[in-house]
Amino acid sequence: MDALAALRTLLAVRSYQAKPVPDAVVRRILEAGRLTGSGMNRQPWHFIVVRDGETLRSLGALASSGPYVAQAPLAIVVATDKSRFAVSDASRAIQSMMLAAWADGVGSNWVGFSGMDDVGALLKVPPSLDVVGIVPFGYPTKHIGRGQKWRKALREIAHRERYGQPFE
């Protein structure tokens, strides 16, 4: 998929087919995360690949904002060290992984921020790290509208030279 098309059409997907995500796709998703830029190139992230059904159901039970994790065939839990840029860096890596998945037809969504300490305990994440999110992945159950998203108009959020001068 073309990069701009992927950026324009990427949507949150919360309902997945049971069909597994192939190993080759999992690997492309991980590579996209691994190769992401980070503050001072610190790469403060860890990616925990979960495909075990029981673990996925436990994650869904712990994630109050994302019980649908329980039905996903795959989730990647993202943990970081506690450095200053870690949340930014992990967010960039998550965006990269969601885009890589989408380019392969696989939907995802970011599930956080509540319940993450319990997720860390479940997955034996050391207390020196923070769990910042669970990203469930799977083939969407529905035909996904391309680019039909609700977003603010450009004039509400884009400014020219200084705040308050609309870009258009």
Added chain:
Amino acid sequence: MDALAALRTLLAVRSYQAKPVPDAVVRRILEAGRLTGSGMNRQPWHFIVVRDGETLRSLGALASSGPYVAQAPLAIVVATDKSRFAVSDASRAIQSMMLAAWADGVGSNWVGFSGMDDVGALLKVPPSLDVVGIVPFGYPTKHIGRGQKWRKALREIAHRERYGQPFE
């Protein structure tokens, strides 16, 4: 550019040709930011497009980690409200914008986090918002190696089912 190729090859670019970034490219970059997903779809971001040479030089002087902003033909300053997910959301939008630019052959880098209050004052950003970064954009001065980046090996950061079991 293919989405996976863009994700794999995106590199921080800190040295730019004087050549302006065309309006159509600026618009594609902004669209990529605007269409990014965010926590509860709050879209907490503002994008301030700076192309004025004097303002760019002032930004470069304020950004201790990115004096090269002064030489860029374009910078987008990103401000957010102070909500819980704002840093994550803005980070995802910045990643999207950097990828969109890269797909058009335009390099960029994230400059933050020091000096951002002064940047806000310069650009008349209201105190109810935080400036999270300056993203300078421009055509790279050098031939950029594709995919030649220093990153940790997958086995150092990817785990299988729980932390500490290497993915491969």
